[in-house]
Amino acid sequence: MRIGYIFTGITYQEQFLSPHHVGHNLNPYTIDFRDTYDNVNNNLIEPYIKQGHEVDTYFVTYNSSIEDKLQELYKPKKILFTEYINTNNFNLKERGKKQINDRLQGIKLLESYAQEHNIIYDFIFVTRCDLYFYKDVTQVGIDYEYFNVLFYHLNGTIFSGEDSWTGIPGSKIHYYKERMKLLYDDIELGKEDGGGTILTTHYTGKYIIEGGETIKYLYGGIDGCQGINYPFFKFLRDVRKYVNINDLLNTSFPRVFHNNEEEKTKHGIYISGIGPHRHMFTTFMKDF
Numbered sequence: 001m002r003i004g005y006i007f008t009g010i011t012y013q014e015q016f017l018s019p020h021h022v023g024h025n026l027n028p029y030t031i032d033f034r035d036t037y038d039n040v041n042n043n044l045i046e047p048y049i050k051q052g053h054e055v056d057t058y059f060v061t062y063n064s065s066i067e068d069k070l071q072e073l074y075k076p077k078k079i080l081f082t083e084y085i086n087t088n089n090f091n092l093k094e095r096g097k098k099q100i101n102d103r104l105q106g107i108k109l110l111e112s113y114a115q116e117h118n119i120i121y122d123f124i125f126v127t128r129c130d131l132y133f134y135k136d137v138t139q140v141g142i143d144y145e146y147f148n149v150l151f152y153h154l155n156g157t158i159f160s161g162e163d164s165w166t167g168i169p170g171s172k173i174h175y176y177k178e179r180m181k182l183l184y185d186d187i188e189l190g191k192e193d194g195g196g197t198i199l200t201t202h203y204t205g206k207y208i209i210e211g212g213e214t215i216k217y218l219y220g221g222i223d224g225c226q227g228i229n230y231p232f233f234k235f236l237r238d239v240r241k242y243v244n245i246n247d248l249l250n251t252s253f254p255r256v257f258h259n260n261e262e263e264k265t266k267h268g269i270y271i272s273g274i275g276p277h278r279h280m281f282t283t284f285m286k287d288f
Contacts, residue, residue: 001048001053001054001122001123001144002053002054002055002056002119002120002121002122002123002170003048003053003054003055003056003121003122003123003124003125004055004056004057004058004110004121004123004124004125004170005044005045005055005056005057005058005124005125005127006057006058006059006060006103006106006107006109006110006124006125006126006127007057007058007059007060007061007074007106007127007128007129008059008060008061008099008102008103008105008106008126008127008128009060009061009102009128009129009130010031010061010062010084010130011031011032011033011059011061011062011064011066011067011070011129011130012030012031012032012033012062012064012065012066012067012070013030013031013062013064013084014030015028015029015030016028016029016030016031017029031130032066033070033129033130034066034069034073035130036129036130036131036132036133037073037074037129039132039133039134040129040131040133041073043133043134043135043136043137043232044125044127044133044137045057047136047137047138047139048138051138056076056077056110056113056121057074057075057076057077058076058077058078058079058106058109058110058113059074059076059078059079059080059106059129060079060080060082060102060103060105060106060109061079061080061081061082062081062082062083062084062085063081063082063083063084064084067081077109077110077113078109078110078112078113079109080105080106080109085098092198092200093187093188093190093198095200096183096184096187096199096200096201097184097187097188099163099201100180100181100183100184100187100201101184103126103180104177104180104181106126107124107126107173107176107177110124111173120170121170121173122144122169122170123144123167123168123169123170124167124168124169124170124173125165125166125167125168126165126166126168127164127165127166128164130235131164131165131233131234131235132233132234132235133232133233134232134233134234135232135233136232137232140218140232141216141218142167142216142218143216143270144167144169145169146169146213146214146215146216146270147166147167147168147169147172147176147205147208147213147214147215147216148166148167148215148216148218149161149162149163149166149167149204149205149208149215149216149217149218150162150164150165150217150218161202161203161204161205161206161215161217162202163201163202163204163205164233164235165233166204172213175208175211175213176208178211179204179207179208179210179211180204180207182207183199183201183203183204183207186199187199187200193206205217209271209272212272213272214270214271214272215270215271216269216270217269217270217271
């Protein structure tokens, strides 16, 4: 199997302070991809290589003083550097459009390399490199036949997922691009979900499902839904709020269920879409 990783966003930026830090008394700090390189390599890349798979990386990021080090460590097949844009001043609409555009640019890099070298990617991950990955990704229940998204909300009219990591079957990358372009257009128009929430990239899964595809929503915690809300990573910004990573990993986050099947499922739930309305979605369970 050939795996492609697309990393987007900041790889190095000094004096960074995002809106997420408001109310947490955090001082500006430096985002540095070297802080997370070891756990990204050990948990995302090496496990596949050890199983005999090929892994390629691609980056869409900003120019920095250590971009040579980025290329030395990750050895990306292709990389796109742009001038830094402080998106903290963006509203949700502009930030969502920027995030989708970066991901589509990353896919464009991957597709151009694949075409130039006559290769086919079996599975593609779209993520960011300022995340703290604490578990071997091959051990979290990924289903390579379907789209994989991290569980975030699934309740009533809210149908969103954590979009910082998405797994995409290589054969369905064109479908993913089409759905992201549709989401981009709807964000541009200022559309809302059924509950009055402005659309953001957290609705990536919703748009995939509405086109008729199936998603496996993954969620974490030792006993499935309970405990940790992400099955194998934490935001580095959250890690900085705690004395050590174990404090963060042992912090519980309540899970919202919308049916009994979800509550009984250990690791994830499969959802198929047949229309744009929540009540039209069908769920099915599968052993894994």
